[in-house]
Amino acid sequence: MTDVSPVLDRADQNLPSSLDNLFELLRIQSISTDPAFKPECRKAAEWLTAYLTKLGFTASVRDTPGHPMVVAHHDAASPDAPHVLFYGHYDVQPVDPIELWESDPFAPAIKDMGNGRKILVGRGTSDDKGQLMTFVEAVRAYKEIKGALPVRITILFEGEEESGSPSLKPFLEDNATELKADYALVCDTGMWDSDTPAIAAALRGLVGEEVTINAADRDLHSGLYGGAAANPIHILSDILAGLHDETGRITLPGFYDGVEETPANIKASWETLDRSAKNFLGEVGLSIPSGEKGRSVLELTWARPTAEVNGVWGGYTGAGFKTVIAAKASAKVSFRLVGQQNPAAIRDSFRAYVRSKVPADCSVEFHEHGASPAIHLSYDSPVLTKAKNALSNEWPKPAIVIGMGGSIPIVGDFQKMLGMESLMVGFGLADDRIHSPNEKYELRSYHKGIRSWVRILDALA
Numbered sequence: 532m533t534d535v536s537p538v539l540d541r542a543d544q545n546l547p548s549s550l551d552n553l554f555e556l557l558r559i560q561s562i563s564t565d566p567a568f569k570p571e572c573r574k575a576a577e578w579l580t581a582y583l584t585k586l587g588f589t590a591s592v593r594d595t596p597g598h599p600m601v602v603a604h605h606d607a608a609s610p611d612a613p614h615v616l617f618y619g620h621y622d623v624q625p626v627d628p629i630e631l632w633e634s635d636p637f638a639p640a641i642k643d644m645g646n647g648r649k650i651l652v653g654r655g656t657s658d659d660k661g662q663l664m665t666f667v668e669a670v671r672a673y674k675e676i677k678g679a680l681p682v683r684i685t686i687l688f689e690g691e692e693e694s695g696s697p698s699l700k701p702f703l704e705d706n707a708t709e710l711k712a713d714y715a716l717v718c719d720t721g722m723w724d725s726d727t728p729a730i731a732a733a734l735r736g737l738v739g740e741e742v743t744i745n746a747a748d749r750d751l752h753s754g755l756y757g758g759a760a761a762n763p764i765h766i767l768s769d770i771l772a773g774l775h776d777e778t779g780r781i782t783l784p785g786f787y788d789g790v791e792e793t794p795a796n797i798k799a800s801w802e803t804l805d806r807s808a809k810n811f812l813g814e815v816g817l818s819i820p821s822g823e824k825g826r827s828v829l830e831l832t833w834a835r836p837t838a839e840v841n842g843v844w845g846g847y848t849g850a851g852f853k854t855v856i857a858a859k860a861s862a863k864v865s866f867r868l869v870g871q872q873n874p875a876a877i878r879d880s881f882r883a884y885v886r887s888k889v890p891a892d893c894s895v896e897f898h899e900h901g902a903s904p905a906i907h908l909s910y911d912s913p914v915l916t917k918a919k920n921a922l923s924n925e926w927p928k929p930a931i932v933i934g935m936g937g938s939i940p941i942v943g944d945f946q947k948m949l950g951m952e953s954l955m956v957g958f959g960l961a962d963d964r965i966h967s968p969n970e971k972y973e974l975r976s977y978h979k980g981i982r983s984w985v986r987i988l989d990a991l992a
């Protein structure tokens with residue numbers, strides 16, 4: 532680490548021109564899902580490539596079957612410095628319904644909200660052009676003052692994130708050697724609240740299973756056969772009910788192998804967040820936490836594995852009534868995974884458990900619906916600690932390390948295809964209206980976002 536204050540001062544002085552640069556990019560109508568805007572997507576890629584070249588990167592527009600990627604490289608001052616891959620996306624969502632916009636989505640502007648608060652309005656201000664430019668402008672300030680960079684940087688900007696990223700996997704595969712770094716920095720997420728920066732460090736994995744219990748070779752009359760013939764709905768219900776014990780723990784043998792307890796200091800930091808069961812579940816009309824007893828809703832959704840029945844069917848469910856014993860019954864079951872849980876082992880354990888419950892004269896079929904391991908950066912990883920301290924120095928409240936209940940495909944792809952962990956840092960806020968009319972980004976997010984990256988880059992060296 533060096534004395535970073537001259538670089539932060541430069542970032543402050545640069546703010547007007549940093550805004551001009553962002554606004555140039557925002558004016559390009561790079562809507563990836565609509566073929567009419569294909570030339571605009573290329574224009575955005577070309578604009579970024581030209582700008583990065585001006586900053587001293589070796590940058591190029593890279594063609595794909597869809598919209599192009601931008602790849603850029605810059606060496607560090609020291610050959611021993613770490614190598615980071617920075618990811619963002621230059622494409623944006625469509626603007627309709629256009630009549631709900633208070634100003635032209637592609638004529639970005641600064642709006643004064645009073646009390647010193649200013650916002651940037653326009654499509655892409657938050658998702659993701661504003662966010663990716665926080666990093667680029669931090670690099671600029673750093674170079675202007677220090678003449679060199681503290682880490683080796685590879686940049687990957689994608690132009691299809693808002694339309695399913697069809698070209699991403701093949702591109703990562705074809706360019707793995709070029710793109711592989713020590714770790715990735717992904718800037719497409721948000722802060723916890725307007726004073727509290729967040730680093731997302733854990734994403735739960737998933738195993739999907741569909742199970743069908745077959746009993747008699749046809750649907751039966753429940754008066755003629757009831758009491759004697761096996762009822763597959765009963766068998767299935769018993770199986771599903773047996774997945775959890777009375778404390779909410781999942782009963783499958785070996786299920787918790789690889790699940791680590793969340794460190795006490797991380798749990799304590801979550802306790803400070805305004806996310807009680809009452810307010811979290813209250814938003815959906817509930818109030819009593821389900822799942823494992825004695826754990827907070829944040830822990831349950833970020834750091835604990837689950838077994839959930841997502842659908843169940845069988846027998847007669849139409850109008851009126853039919854006294855039938857069904858021939859078969861089915862369910863879709865998913866498991867959210869954390870830590871080092873092994874998706875294949877969990878699928879095997881589930882299937883063995885189900886088979887053990889099926890009577891000898893019945894049979895069972897399984898269909899798999901995908902599997903992905905959880906992704907997490909270990910809570911004591913030096914990169915995480917450095918980024919956390921750097922963010923805490925910039926913002927009013929200390930940075931928190933959070934989990935995410937779902938998955939972010941790019942992070943899984945970096946892990947799987949490049950063997951690289953990702954640090955997810957972003958400065959969006961929940962009310963940024965991304966994907967909606969009147970998208971905005973706080974001027975403060977842009978300004979302090981740039982300053983945050985200056986601090987993070989310096990800390991990572």
Ligand SMILES: [Zn+2]
Pocket residue numbers: 620658659692719
């Ligand atoms: Zn995004």
